Amino acid sequence: MRKTIVSGMRPTGVLHLGNYFGALENWVRLQGEYNCYDFVADWHALTTGYEDTSDYKKNITEILADWISCGLDPKKSVFFLQSEIKEHAELHLLFSMITPLSWLERNPTYKDQLSQMKEKNITTHGFLGYPCLQAADILIYKAGFVPVGEDQVPHVELTREIARRFNFLYGNVFPEPKSLLTKAKVLPGLDGRKMSKSYQNTIGFADTPEEVRQKIMSMVTDPARIKKTDPGHPEVCSVFAFHKIFNEAEVPEIETQCKGGCIGCVQCKKNLAEKVSAFHNPIYEKRSELIKHPDDIRDIIQEGNCKAREVARNTLEEVRSAMKINWME
């Protein structure tokens, strides 16, 4: 039997190239090899973004359009919306009974975020209990693997601990899932910092081909280069980092020319713009088509919801019976 994978993404707005190379590219590759459940983690987004929910509906449609245009296939993977499968909430509640507070308090992402998000009040029960919800998302489908970046590894560790504790208390119901640490490519933002919506340095799949070209032409390069003949330092230049991903074949040549002061940054960017466009345009076209038919997107998610719900219900029946709390049966 094929192993199961569960992957979640928060609906925080249109996806950008950084999201693609950080996660989606791997999801697309894995969908042929595993039994994949890909879900929109709307409840997770609420743990930090509970005040203003006005964009959620739009964001959910957009993220699905992005997924499909990037090559995720609803025929190969089960797409669903977390909040439509109420069993996640029930399992979260049951896990919260057996999860010691100390496990949640020592979670490094919890501590990090608390110190970073000073402007929002996230000293809430929901935010602290976030890893319990994530454990429910993963274990409800009895996943063998969770494809994650480094930052999510502690959450998967906690999921394993919760599974172990449940199995110890009530009998063997859950496998212990492993992190599938995939080599994500790191794409810097236009200004050289990490590509992130909050820095406004992204290239998004919803950007028009013209915007993409302009953004690339405005990228920050090696500040030491003023004249074309100044020797460059490609290792500090984000244009060069982009070439490594979009234009692998020419990388050695560009490196030599840049270091030798034989190529101008404008020319180097024009070349890059062509390569990025060749990747971006077809996705942009597909996305623009899809987004015109939100009802079709809705149908796709409905279908996935039904499949996911069926599996989730079965697991919950097993859970209640193992815990001997199926009192009405």
Ligand code: TRP
């Ligand atoms: N915590 C993840 C994030 O913020 C999203 C997520 C929620 C997730 N549940 C998951 C990822 C289950 C993988 C599996 O990116």
Ligand code: SF4
């Ligand atoms: Fe960057 Fe290219 Fe300019 Fe070198 S020539 S600094 S790699 S943009």
